[in-house]
Amino acid sequence: MTDKPHFKRIALIGVGLIGSSLARVVRRDGLADEIVGCARRQETRDAILRLDLADSVTEDAAEAATGADLVILCTPVGAYETLARAIGPVLSPGAIVSDVGSVKNSAIEAIAPHLPDNVHLVPAHPIAGTENSGPESGFETLFVDRWTILTPEDGTDAAAVEKIAALWRQTGSMIETMDAEHHDRVLAITSHVPHLIAYTIVGTATDLEERIRSEVIKFAASGFRDFTRIAASDPVMWRDIFLTNKDAVLEMLGRLNEDLSGLQRAIRDGDGESLQSAFARTREIRRSVVEAGQHIPPRNPGDAGS
């Protein structure tokens, strides 16, 4: 544990669920003299000011980054390269650039080449979220008891890494550091493939004949509910995740397909023994997840619960 970090000017490029939740913590704990929010849409910029999430807003990333000692990219990963090109030339010496993206290898590839040598890149991924998007959807307890993974490259300035770790600890998050490639494989199986499957199954249901479709909704409590929640996540963010973590996702999807074929065959053959033993061994993982305290979904205090 360290003392509270302090920044002169934090530029949040993109202020959605994650960016706005972080802004709330920075405000609450006085972690910055100044926050500037950068958003493309006027509606979002208005919301940022209305919610007092930043002292000023702009649609120009370079303007936001000018004079900042911390710039955090909180947009979908697909926007990183354009943003890095834009902010690279105006960054102050010693500034830290970070992000909150769900894919880290591509994030580094998109950002690093455009940063001057005297700027520190500390990629971060807070593993927290809800199905909701936009600045109104954030809340300051989103990161409590969740993990934030940092993936700095070898040789990154240790003080810069520690400052970003301290920022995320301040949100209530726990910190883990690993290399970007390993991060992407772990997230492919824990997050990216589950999301792809949830999107697929909800889509498959949408294509069923009208009568079944309405009943799918009515009887969602039977298991489908959890998939619809996952499949309601931001489409652009997820498009970019699959485009940028292609290799790890396709690898994990390949393994999943093999395992699914095995169960499908067992069903076709009426092989109850194989089914039961496959279903029994997954209980163990659930127990471990519960023991690790990662089983309770986040609840926005202002939300009726979803």
Add this chain to the structure above:
Amino acid sequence: MTDKPHFKRIALIGVGLIGSSLARVVRRDGLADEIVGCARRQETRDAILRLDLADSVTEDAAEAATGADLVILCTPVGAYETLARAIGPVLSPGAIVSDVGSVKNSAIEAIAPHLPDNVHLVPAHPIAGTENSGPESGFETLFVDRWTILTPEDGTDAAAVEKIAALWRQTGSMIETMDAEHHDRVLAITSHVPHLIAYTIVGTATDLEERIRSEVIKFAASGFRDFTRIAASDPVMWRDIFLTNKDAVLEMLGRLNEDLSGLQRAIRDGDGESLQSAFARTREIRRSVVEAGQHIPPRNPGDAGS
């Protein structure tokens, strides 16, 4: 809406999550003069008496059914035929036989041939559940605002159907009636295939190399959590569901596989447009699920939340 139903003697064959939750409602509202609980394991019978879920217990289904005006099978579907054979000869004229299984066509095929003509078969499926099993895991609010589907065959005694509907309404459940085959197709896509996928993906993760496996647990909040919850459901119950709803499950799985292949191809080809449009259209279904009030998972009041 009708008045509270009343039964002389209800025999619950199998007293797990569903059976014990129903018993709690019957006790609370005085819906029966007598409840008899039938369970194979001594441990379960002890728990039933300790929790005061029944007036007496037995391991013999025929003994439980003797003199009962309502017998409800609350075991995995695979046990139905043996149970129906056992109770058929002892059932009182006019008695109602019901169940709570997740598959209805096979349920009817397993039970109906063994019942005397003067007994009424009213299959039911309360669409509610948690990942927990056993008599301790039940709670009396489990069915509130959930649907119970009745699948009586044409010509079934209307008074018997209405009495079972009234019983489930008393639990706080809403009632829908449909034919068994249609039920099985709807549940295949809303429940059975999602469970199969959840089991598969948690199993795939279990098979990954040690280092990734421990991280899968640590970072479960990234989406994996919901799958581990689903994949912790009772293995025997789910084995029987897949064995008895084979055709509908394989049909829906075939559709799902086609759709998944399409998305897999889009990822491989870097086709962002297809991905984004596939992900965008599933939000609509979520909105409908939320509007239908089926989006909030059940919480056992005595549970810290899982």
